[in-house]
Amino acid sequence: MAVETTFSIIKPNAMKKNAIGAIINKFESNGLKIAAAKLVQLERSKAEEFYAEHKERPFFGELVDFMTSAPVMLMALEGENAIAKNREIMGATNPAEAAEGTIRKEFGDNVGENAVHGSDSAASAERELALFFEKREICNH
Numbered sequence: 623m624a625v626e627t628t629f630s631i632i633k634p635n636a637m638k639k640n641a642i643g644a645i646i647n648k649f650e651s652n653g654l655k656i657a658a659a660k661l662v663q664l665e666r667s668k669a670e671e672f673y674a675e676h677k678e679r680p681f682f683g684e685l686v687d688f689m690t691s692a693p694v695m696l697m698a699l700e701g702e703n704a705i706a707k708n709r710e711i712m713g714a715t716n717p718a719e720a721a722e723g724t725i726r727k728e729f730g731d732n733v734g735e736n737a738v739h740g741s742d743s744a745a746s747a748e749r750e751l752a753l754f755f756e757k758r759e760i761c762n763h
């Protein structure tokens with residue numbers, strides 16, 4: 623195992639539930655550290671760029687509408703095996719299929735409004751972190 627940095631978004635539905643603290647607590651209590659964080663309302667063009675791989679999917683417009691509908695929290699998470707660990711803490715993409723104790727089980731509403739995003743690979747983590755953070759903004763612990 624190696625120390626990795628992954629990218630995370632607390633999505634609008636979880637922000638509206640006042641769940642920032644509860645979600646960060648899940649990361650921290652599972653050994654991930656917050657290496658960078660900012661609260662922003664995403665521009666439509668930025669959300670489209672971020673989700674470019676889903677451009678042809680029928681839910682693309684809905685996904686971009688949702689992600690730009692309210693502020694989101696962008697984070698870099700650091701830790702041993704952080705990419706896989708974050709995905710485990712988040713739970714399945716569809717909250718209905720997410721395991722007990724996961725973020726999506728507790729705070730997700732449906733497959734679109736599923737509370738959090740997390741990078742799915744080292745290549746995605748690198749691309750996604752670079753889209754939203756300067757290298758100097760990421761404080762490795």
Ligand code: CMP
Pocket residue numbers: 676681684685715733734735736738739740
């Ligand atoms: P995320 O990890 O942010 O990456 C892509 C997102 O697309 C995913 O989480 C879901 O929120 C969303 N998504 C995936 N499948 C569907 C779907 N069938 N309908 C609406 N949104 C979806």
